[in-house]
Amino acid sequence: MLVEQALFTSAQTQHARGYHLVARSPGITDDMVKALAVWSPSHDSLVESHASAESLNYYRLDDDWAALTRSVNGESEYSNRGGLRLETNMLVFRASQLAGYDHHPLSLANTALSLGHLRLRARTPQQLEVIELPQSSWGKLAETDSSDETDHDFIERIVRELTRSRVMIIGAAQPRSVVQAVLDQLPEHERGRITFSTGLRPSLHRPFGLQFLPHLDDRLRGKMAAADVTCLDVPAPAAL
Secondary structure (H helix, E strand, C coil): CEEEEEEEEEEECCCCEEEEEEEECCCCCHHHHHHHHHHCCCCCCECCCCCCCEEEEEEECCCCEEEEEEEEEEEECCCCCCCEEEEEEEEEEEHHHHHHHCCCHHHHHHHHHHCCCCCCCCCCCCCCCCEECCCCCCCCCCCCCCCHHHCHHHHHHHHHHHCCCEEEEECCCCHHHHHHHHHHHCCHHHHCCCCEECCECCECCECCCEEEECCCCHHHHHHHHHCCEEEEECCCCCCC
């Protein structure tokens, strides 16, 4: 299947400087550019601060189009303002194309990553091309682990809360495993409607349905509640 690409990062180009969509494939329209820019993170937006930190993100542009993105740290900021440049590589596709992947964004992500996509680029391109991905997944996703954060009762609670509000999971060591466990609980036709981010700081401009933080103080917890975000703490490990 044919998939569009885009790149959002900090750079100085002939169109703009700072964080913006610096390259796109021909099928990315100007309206898509605006939507992608709203969802895309800028400087210091990753939850983790180490150089290898990342976030896998999925959201809908509209009823027909969806985006699967991966945000990672690059080299130092070109503007010398300090810190690492954040790079977000994007795959943009018709939501109907997820059918071959059981409507499971993580299955599409695994296939794309195995083929070398959604990875930090050696240089910032000026133009991107449409890429071709398999019509269907190369294999089933691995079974999620049996840790407390993917405990069946906890996952069912997340699924219930997602029907009423957005959800922030606090203290998950493996956010991607939680996302997989949640989506596995849903009927296929509902999976593609659950937007998620595994490692971005919360933002009003990025209203993900499912998000993660390693910890949360009372002040921010109050802000989340005011924004209609339900915060769920990962259950404490069961005593032996």
